[in-house]
Amino acid sequence: MEVLRDYHSVPEALQGSVLAIGNFDGVHRGHQAVLELAKTAARDVGRPSGVMVFEPHPRQFFERDRQLFRLTPLPLKLSLFEHLDLDFVVVLNFDKALASLEAEKFVGDVLRDGLHVHHVITGHDFKFGRGRGGSAESLSAMGPENGFTSSAVSPVGEGNGVFSSSRVRALLRQAEPRAAADMLGYWWRVRDQVVGGAQRGRGLGFPTANLPVAPGMDLAHGVYAVRVRWQDQSFDAAAYLGTRPTYNGTEPFIEVFLFDFDRDIYDAEIEVEVIAYLRGDERFADSKALQAQIAKDCEAARAVLAEIAQDDPMSAYPLGRRLGVS
Numbered sequence: 001m002e003v004l005r006d007y008h009s010v011p012e013a014l015q016g017s018v019l020a021i022g023n024f025d026g027v028h029r030g031h032q033a034v035l036e037l038a039k040t041a042a043r044d045v046g047r048p049s050g051v052m053v054f055e056p057h058p059r060q061f062f063e064r065d066r067q068l069f070r071l072t073p074l075p076l077k078l079s080l081f082e083h084l085d086l087d088f089v090v091v092l093n094f095d096k097a098l099a100s101l102e103a104e105k106f107v108g109d110v111l112r113d114g115l116h117v118h119h120v121i122t123g124h125d126f127k128f129g130r131g132r133g134g135s136a137e138s139l140s141a142m143g144p145e146n147g148f149t150s151s152a153v154s155p156v157g158e159g160n161g162v163f164s165s166s167r168v169r170a171l172l173r174q175a176e177p178r179a180a181a182d183m184l185g186y187w188w189r190v191r192d193q194v195v196g197g198a199q200r201g202r203g204l205g206f207p208t209a210n211l212p213v214a215p216g217m218d219l220a221h222g223v224y225a226v227r228v229r230w231q232d233q234s235f236d237a238a239a240y241l242g243t244r245p246t247y248n249g250t251e252p253f254i255e256v257f258l259f260d261f262d263r264d265i266y267d268a269e270i271e272v273e274v275i276a277y278l279r280g281d282e283r284f285a286d287s288k289a290l291q292a293q294i295a296k297d298c299e300a301a302r303a304v305l306a307e308i309a310q311d312d313p314m315s316a317y318p319l320g321r322r323l324g325v326s
Contacts, residue, residue, distance in 0.1 A: 001078075001081060001082045001085075001086055001087065001088060001089065002014065002087065002088040002089075003078060003088070003089050003091060004088060004089070004090045004091070005091055005093070006090075006092065006093070006114075007090060007092065007109075007110045007114030007115055008114060010114060010115055010116070013048065014048050014050065014087065014088050014115075015115065015116040016047050016048070016116050016117070016118045017042065017047055017048040017049065017050040017087070017088070017115065017117055017118060018038050018039075018041045018042035018045070018047055018048075018049055018050070018117075018118055018119045018120075018121065019038065019049075019050045019051065019052055019090075019111075019115065019117045019119070019120050019121070020034050020035050020037075020038040020049075020050070020051045020052070020120075020121045020122070021051070021052045021120060021121070021122050021126065021128070022034065022051075022052075022053070022122060022123055022126065023053060023054060023057055023058065023165075024051065024053055024072075024077065025057060025070060025071050025072055025077075025165045026071035026072055026165045026168050026184060026188075027072055027077060027080040027081070027084075027184070027319070028163045028164070028165065028168055028183055028184045028185065029156060029158075029163045029183060029184065029185045029317070030123075030155070030156035030157070030162065030163035030164065031163075032084065032185060032318070032319060033153060033156045034121055034122070034123060034153045035051060035081075035084055035086065036084075037121055037151075037153060038050070038051065038086075038121045039084070039085065039086065041119060041121070042087075045118065045119075047118050048087040048088060049086050049087050049088075050086060050087055050088045050089065050090060050115075051081060051086055051088075051089050051090070052089075052090040052092060053074075053077065053089065053090070053091055053092070054091075054092050054093075054094040054098075055074050055091050055092070055093060055094060056094055057070065057094070058094050058099070061094050061095070061099060062099075066216075067215045067216030068216050069169045069172075069173075069216045069217055069218045070214065070216060070217075071165060071168055071169065071188065073191075073214065074091065075191065076189070076191050076271075078091075079191075080186075080319070083319060083322045083323060084319065084322075090115070092110075099130065100130055101129060101130060102129055102130050102133065103128055103129025103130070103133045103134030103138060103139075103142075104129075104134075104142065105129075106128055106129050106134065107134070107139065107142045107143075107146055108146060111146065111148065112146040112147055112148070116147075117148045118148055118149075119148060119149050119150065119151070120139065120143065120148060120149075120150040120151075121150070121151055121152075121153065122136050122139065122150065122151075122152050122153070123136070123152065123153055123155075124136055124152045124153060124154050124155060126139070126152065136150070136152035137152075140152070161183075163183050164183075167183060168180045168183050168184060168188070169218065171183065172188060172218070172219050172220065172274075173218050173219070173220055174220065175220035175222065175277040175280075176277070177224070177274045177275065177276060177277055178275075178276065178313075181313075181314060181320075182313075184319075185314070185317035185318070185319045185320050186314050186317065186319045186320040186323050187227070187273040187274060187275055187314055187320070187323075188273075188274050189271050189272060189273045189274065190211065190214075190217075190254065190271070190272045190274070191269065191270070191271040191272075192211045192212060192214070192269065192270070193211075193267060193268070193269050194209045194210060194211065194265050194266055194267060194268050194269075194270060195210050195211065195212055195266075196210065196266065206257045206291075206294050206298070207257070208240075208255035208256055208257050209228075209255075209256045209257075209258065209265055209266075209270060210253055210254065210255050210256075211253070211254040211256065211270070211272070212253065212254075213241070213251075213252045213253060213254060219241055219274070220241075220277065220280075221241050221242040221243070221252065221280065221281040222240075222241065222242065222277060222278065222279055222280040222281050223238060223239070223240050223277075223278045223279050223281075223297045223301075224238070224239045224240075224241070224274055224275065224276060224277055224278060224301075225237075225238060225239075225275045225276040225278060225300070225301035225304040225305050226238065226239040226256065226272050226273055226274055226275055226301075227272075227273040227275060227305065228256060228258055228270050228271070228272055228273075229270065229271040229272075229273070230265060230268060230269075230270045230271075231268075235258045235259065235260075235261055236258075236259045236301070236302065236305040237256050237257055237258045237259060237261075237272075237301070238256075238257050238259075238278075238294075238297050238298050238301040239254060239255065239256045239257070239272060239274075240254070240255045240256075240281075241253075241254050241255075241281075242281040243281070245281065245282070245283040246282075246283050246284045246286075246287070246290050254272070256270075256272055257294075257298065259298065259301075259302065275304060275305065275308060276301075276304045278297055278300050278301060278304075279297070312324060
C-alpha cells in the first residue's frame with residue numbers, strides 16, 4: 001500500500017482511482033463498508049483503490065482548545081487500511097489553506113487535476129470545502145463536469161444502532177470494550193512506545209510496561225484483560241489505566257503486565273488490544289493490599305483470555321480475522 005502525502009505528482013499507476021474520502025476515525029464496520037465498496041468498484045473497472053484522509057482530524061484543527069479522543073491515530077489507521085488491502089492512501093495536511101479551499105476548488109484542484117479520480121465514494125453525511133459548503137449531493141452534481149462520478153453510502157448499522165465513531169468512543173468511556181469491538185469489527189487497541197515508570201510494579205512482583213495516555217484518550221479508568229503484540233508475537237496480559245490513587249498520583253498512565261514474560265521492551269513499540277474490563281480504579285490501604293488485588297486481577301484476566309483464545313468473537317468479522325492472524 002502506497003502512502004501519498006499530497007495530491008501533487010501522483011504516480012501514473014495510481015491516477016484514475018476509485019477513491020473513498022472521509023476521516024475514518026476508528027475504521028469501524030460502517031467505514032469498512034465504504035472501503036469495501038471502493039475496492040469492489042475499483043476491481044470491477046480495473047482501476048486502483050484508494051482512500052483519502054485528513055491529518056490532523058478537522059475537529060482538532062477547528063476546536064484547538066479541546067482534545068479529541070482519537071480512536072485510531074494516523075499510524076494505527078494506516079496499518080488498518082493496509083489490512084484492508086487498499087492500493088494507496090492520500091493523507092492531506094488539514095491546514096488553513098485546505099480549510100479555506102472552496103468546495104469547487106477542492107473538486108477541481110484535488111480530485112480532478114491532482115488525483116484524476118474515476119469515481120469517489122463517501123458517507124451519506126460527507127461535508128467538504130470552506131465552511132463545509134460541499135456535500136455528498138453537491139459532489140455528485142459537480143462530478144460529471146469534472147470527469148468523474150460519485151456515490152454516497154447510506155448509514156450502516158445493526159439492530160437499532162448505526163455504526164459511528166462517536167458511539168464507539170462512548171462505549172469505551174462506559175467500560176464496554178466488547179460492545180465497542182462489535183461495532184469496530186476488531187478489538188480496539190492502543191499503539192505506542194514503552195516509557196520508563198516509577199518501578200513500583202516491579203517492587204510488587206508485577207513489572208509493567210508503561211505507555212503514555214494520548215491527549216484526549218477517554219477510556220474508562222480501571223483494570224483490563226488485554227493482549228499485547230510485540231515483534232509479531234502476541235502475549236496475554238493485564239493492564240491498568242488510571243492515576244495510581246494509592247500513591248496519590250495525578251497523571252494517568254497505562255501499565256501493562258505481560259504474563260510469563262521476562263524480556264526488556266523499554267523503548268519498544270507495542271500494541272495493546274483491549275479485551276475486557278475487569279474492575280474500576282481503586283485506592284488501597286497499602287502496597288500489600290494492592291499487591292493482593294493485582295494477583296486476583298491477573299487470575300481474572302488469564303481466565304477471560306483463555307476463553308477468548310478458544311473462541312475469539314472478533315473472528316466473525318473480516319478485519320478482526322485478518323488482525324488475528326497478522
